[in-house]
Amino acid sequence: PFIVNDNVDIAKAMDADGVHVGQDDMAALDARAKLGPDKLIGVSAHTVEEALLAEKQGADYLGVGAVFPTSSKSDVGEMSYETLKAICKAVSIPVVAIGGISGENVGKLAGSGICGVAVISAIYAAKDVKAAAADLKATVKEMLRA
Missing domain, CATH: 3.20.20.70 (Aldolase class I)
Structure with missing residues (x-):
């Protein structure tokens, strides 16, 4: 899969397979809303709390x-x-x-x-x-x- 790092708008414009966002980029929930249910959403997490929130918001995987x-x-x-x-x-x-x-x-x-x-x-x-x-x-x- 082709995953764009940090930029949801570029991922959407080029119809990438997904996006990976950091804690300061965009919440997984917002990335999912922009990209739809069929795209991969990865989120950087550094704590259990960040990981749980990303999962709750629809992240498909975590980069830790x-x-x-x-x-x-x-x-x-x-x-x-x-x-x-x-x-x-x-x-x-x-x-x-x-x-x-x-x-x-x-x-x-x-x-x-x-x-x-x-x-x-x-x-x-x-x-x-x-x-x-x-x-x-x-x-x-x-x-x-x-």
């Missing part, structure tokens, strides 16, 4: 983090493993971990309840992007089975 230190997003602090696990336990929608995830540290997320990860640097900072993506995919699959 930063689970590790990251240079990609300077306005988000690092989340504890306990908070990540509490969010996963509190909601029934999929939770995707984001923030500073690499092949070296993704194993630390085992048992948290996440269904996947979102990465930037772990792939794009590598010399061989294709190999980095394949290696990370295998590592994440192993972590999710743990």
Whole structure:
């Protein structure tokens, strides 16, 4: 699926598959009203309360983090493993971990309840992007089975 980050109007104009909104962008309820029932709505959450509200308002999935230190997003602090696990336990929608995830540290997320990860640097900072993506995919699959 093609998901537009942060901009519901662009997602609607281009008939994207969905949108991902942060806490300061637009509430899931408003994004759903603009895009309709058939589009994917993802919401960034940093607390159990934010996660529950997003789910209540119709979010299809949550992006949760930063689970590790990251240079990609300077306005988000690092989340504890306990908070990540509490969010996963509190909601029934999929939770995707984001923030500073690499092949070296993704194993630390085992048992948290996440269904996947979102990465930037772990792939794009590598010399061989294709190999980095394949290696990370295998590592994440192993972590999710743990």
